[in-house]
Amino acid sequence: DALQALKTGKVDISGNISIELYRGLQNSISAKEIFSRPLFIWYDYICCPQHATAFALRQMAVNSIPAYVDRCQFFAILCPHVRHEADNVLLNKRNWASRGWCRMEQMAQELSTKQRCVSIEIHGATHVVEAPTYGWIQAPVGGGQFTLPSDRDKLAPVVQDMVRRKLHAYLARGDLASYRMMLNMQNVHYRNLPLNPVDDILPGYVSNNQDPATALMENFMYQNGFDSIDQRTADGWSPMCFAALDGRPLLLAALLDNGADVNDRVTQQSSSNNFGLCPLVHICAFLSHNEALQLLIDRQADVKARDGYSTTALAWAGFSDNVAGIHALIAAGADPTMLDMIGYAPFALASSAGAISSMTALLPYTPRQQIDKSLLFTMLQGGGSAQVVSTLVALDADVNHQASTPLLSPLGIWFGCLSLRHQLNESKLSAYAYHYEGLTPLMCSILTSSYEATAVLLGVGARTDLRNARGKTALDLARDRVFVKEIIEQVTIIIGIYSK
Structure with missing residues (x-):
């Protein structure tokens, strides 16, 4: 019904306000573009053998899912509001995003070799919106729900193969910034899967060092293409910043013991990732690297440090529903009442992400x-x-x-500019700003x-x-x-x- 409505022009794909908020991008896809040429639709459930005895065929199908997704120009998420007939569970976009198999397919879409693959959400026959994709790193495959826990073992090699192929693709086109991000995010992508990070993408590293920490640090520097701990990329990332992405306490400790700064931060803003101007504690708190976070705290990291938007690590922990990180930061002296530059406390950031557990943890401190x-x-x-x-x-x-917001406050000035733009180029975000007061x-x-x-x-x-x-x-x-x-x-x- 939704496809028919889109094809006949009864409805169009609406923009997503959060995409515009985080990426500055208005709606980038229309129904007209989708139907500008013949479509071939690949539907995962129909194309994968479901019979209980089709083990070999099903595993072959599972292994091929990334290849099919990689060929897709559009990635459609069917997520209407319905109740499951068998167990009466409410099904919607959040339910879809919680399933391990769906997370694997979303990861395949994000790691596609295509330069542009647009995601859309189909909530109903008349409600189709462009889907945000930047939050996928917070939903690792292994952390998803599986009817059979053993399915994690089946998906583990598929996930690692996707990551390995993407790393080689980045290197082949000389995209070192994306290569380093992917290389050091492996511990996040592999969370709750029986996998270890791939640490030999660049061949040739040989170490005679008997100290495990030093050997780990030396290979890390080699795989990331760094010559010294003080080195920094054009995007403002130091080895210590990438180590915070990696999250291994042994690696962070080795770098600190060799002169790295516990209060280091990314020094440039970037549209390609969410960590521009972020201190190390923010990165670890957001990615739930809680052992690494505790190490930084023990080494006297500033838990009240702010990023480029005056947001604290506590707010980043709240946004990612990292309750253990919240408790660690508060115990170390972080202030849960500190506001960001537009006047929001960590509780508000947690609520904006739907992080119920973090909301509960922060509630006692919230005005x-x-x-x-x-x-x-x-x-x-x-x-x-x-x-x-x-x-x-x-x-x-x-x-x-x-x-209500003061006209000359940061939020007031920003919304004022968006309101002026609304007269010439309307979008969901400009409409929100125009009608905010x-x-x-x-x-x-x-x-x-x-x-x-x-x-x-x-x-x-x-x-x-x-x-x-x-x-x-x-x-x-x-x-x-x-x-x-x-x-x-x-x-x-x-x-x-x-x-x-």
Whole structure:
């Protein structure tokens, strides 16, 4: 139904506000582009043998999944709101993203050799959006849910082969920056899988050193193409920064013992990764390298350091739902009430990522005002699920809170610029900024297409008569977006699903 609606022009692929927020990119794909030439559709479930006795054929199919995904120009995620008939479990995008097999396919898409493979989410026949892809490193295959735990063993060699092929592809085209990122993220990608990092991509390293730490450090320097600990790439990355990505305490300790700075940081901003201007503690906290994080703390790292957006390591830990990291940082003196440059505390960052466990850990330190602000922020960042919004409502967040920000604050200046752009080049983010003053959570859910949040807010009695500074109600904003039928349909479906 969704494909038919797209093909006939009844609906189009809408942009994703979080993609624009993090990458500065507006909608990059349209239905017209998809159907500009004949399509061949590969559907994983149909193309993989499902019979219980087809072991050999099924393993061959599993091994070939990355090759099929690699040939795809478009990667479609079918994630409508439905209940599973057998066990009554609610199925949606978050359920899809929690499954180990789905994570493997998403990883295959991210490691594709194609320069451009666009992901789209199909939530219903009239609700199709471009899918953000930058969060995939937080969802390693081994951390996903498997009906059969033994499936991790089947997928492990497939995952490692994908990583190895991508590393060789980066080297072949001389992309050393991406090569180093992938090389040192292996411990994240292999988490909960029976795998060790590939440490011989560049042949020729020979060591006679009997000390394991020194041998590890020397090979690390060789594989990354560094000659000295003080060296730094054009993107501002030192060996110590890459070691924080790697996360092995023995490696970090060896570098520190040889003169590396425990308070080192990435010195340049970059659109190619999320770690621009980040201190080491931020990187370790975000990637849940908690033994490495504790080592840095023990070596007197500054746990109150801020990144380029004045965000603390505690906020990064909250965003990635790293509860152990939160406890370690607070025990070391990190302040959970410190705000970033636009006025948000770590709790708000955790809620924006849908990190319920981190929200619980940070709640005792969070002022009431931050809980109210989190309702808006969680939808802007793409974390406005029914569970998160219901949690905030249960914490007495004001469902009729109206947003306001000083004109000359960093957020006010940024939104002012976006509002000016809105007159010439409208997007989801510019519309959010244009209507921000006086915006209620219900209005925000409409502007960000967070329809689960819309359903929850209507269910708890959020007011529909309130107007923002532009004189608009939530219904006005729905009409302005020309998607009022889609919104009503999606909210009705979600209310029906959650009321069962």
